[in-house]
Amino acid sequence: MKILDKYFLKKFLTTYVFAVFVIVLIILVIDYVEKNDDFIQKNAVLSDILFKYYLNLAPYWANTISPLMIFISTVFFTAKLAAHSEIVAIMTNGVSFRRLMLPYIMGSTLIGIFSFIVIGWFLPKANSIRIDFENEYVHEKYFFSDRDFHMAVGPDTYVYFSSYNNQSQTAFDFTIEKFEGNELIEKLSSRRIAYVDSLQKWRIYDYNIRTLGRMKDELVSNRGYVDSTINMEPRDFENAKGAYETYTIPELNERIEVLKTRGAEGIEPYQIELYQRFATPFAVIILSVMGLIVSARKRRGGVGIQIAIGFLLAFIYILFYIMSKGIAESGNMSPVLAVWLPNIVFTCIATIMYFTVPR
Secondary structure, three states, X not given: OOHHHHHHHHHHHHHHHHHHHHHHXXXXXXXXXXXXXXXXXXXXXXXXXXXXXXXXXXXXXXXXHHHHHHHHHHHHHHHHHHHOOHHHHHHHOOOOHHHHHHHHHHHHHHHHHHHHHHHHHHHHHHHHHHHHHHHHHOOOOOOOOOOOEEEEEEOOEEEEEOEEEOOOOEEEEEEEEEEEOOEEEEEEEEEEEEEEOOOOEEEEEEXXXXXXXXXXXXXXXXXXXXXXXOXXXXXXXXXXXXXXXXXXHHHHHHHHHHHHHHOOOOOHHHHHHHXXXXXXXXXXXXHHHHHHHHHOOOOOOOHHHHHHHHHHHHHHHHHHHHHHHHHHHOOOOOHHHHHHHHHHHHHHHHHHHHOOOOO
């Protein structure tokens, strides 16, 4: 690594870290002002507010704004270098623009790899603590309110219950039916089932099992209980808001497979979250290179125009991502395409802009 690379890399990383720190600090202050009344009303302990909530909210926002902060900070410090004729001086001494891109790619790659590891394995744990705190002290207590609920728990197996209490983890008037083609071959009926955390199984009380045959049916009754594994969990009936953010990458893959076997709806948010964790590191690299291209040229109007262009492109990127994500969640676009589409479009834009940069 040459002195020039170290110089640009230092500028790149320090500007990025400072920008993220300032923006996250502003967000946390605004969040505290907005939620302070909830903390007081629900008697939240100060140590829990600081260490369970804000200590875990800070990395969440740092990760969320990371690609855009890469872009904006790159535009900001590169435009200043260009305004002081440092870029021109470097290229005049024989350094090509392609070579100038190297420290930017190195810095964004380091941040991208770090971001991938954090959001893949460490941030979900922090999100779990944060969301638990929000559910207790910020949001209203959640109650599962659906009635006459049906759900597939396998390719040919379906469950039904009339109501479910997510506080006691108990379902009432429960049935589970197994089909072979279009024919019902077995049906279990129970007055109630309850989840046993220590066993990680459902305890089925007071049940009947009817096996349907061609010649005659068989009926087995039990007025006691039996512990059984059913392809559903209490978290399936908890508040689903932000639940996908609490899964690591392996857990997301496992969760998606479970939902696929059930043929259940609502799989798109989990797929989008999974693909986004792989797309974010590439977005960091793409946006850093685009930031360099936007701001490397010295302009008569000063750095203000370049920074304004940077904010405009950042806004377009956000808008593009939100629109494609919303379309994917509605089931009208492939989740993998929705996540990668902003990166693909901005890669094309950056490539076109690259050939307009003076050599």
